[in-house]
Amino acid sequence: MDEKGRMIDAVDQYIWELPEDIQNITNALRKIILDSSPKLVEEYKWSMPNYSYNGLVCYLQAAKKHVNLGFHKGNELLEKDPNKGLQGTGKTMRHIRITKLEEIQPEAYIALINEAISLNEK
Structure with a gap:
């Protein structure tokens, strides 16, 4: 299935309501996520787009001045993050x-997303 067939209306609506510059970032990240693996399913949970396969993989959280590309098991990805871009102090x-x-950085994000998918396959 192509990425368009995997995009859901609730996420379209979420992005539509964002400021234009944040929309552009969110759309670019959404495309990277969906292109990174045909296994990922787009969902709208906790008021934001989430992507899952065998459990939660990653999410997009937009704010006024930035977008977070988040990883549900990000603490297990720290060693796989060559650019040391992962932040946060949660569990x-x-x-x-x-x-x-x-x-x-599409290549770096795709590598992290695929690493996160493989964590869910273990």
Whole structure:
């Protein structure tokens, strides 16, 4: 199935209501996530887009000035994060904060997303 067929209306609506610059970042990240693996399912939970496969993998959380690409098991990804972009002090969750479209690093994010998927396969 192509990425369009996997996009749900609730997430379209979520993105539509964001400021334009944040919309652009969120759309770019959404595409990277869906392109990273055909296994991922897009869901709208906890008032934000979530992506799952055998459990929760990652999420997008938009704010006024940034978008967080978050990982539900981010604490287990720290060693796999070459750019040391993962932040957060929660028990398990970590996120990468993106404030500009130019900051997006597709290869690094795809590697982390696929690593997060493999954690759910163990």
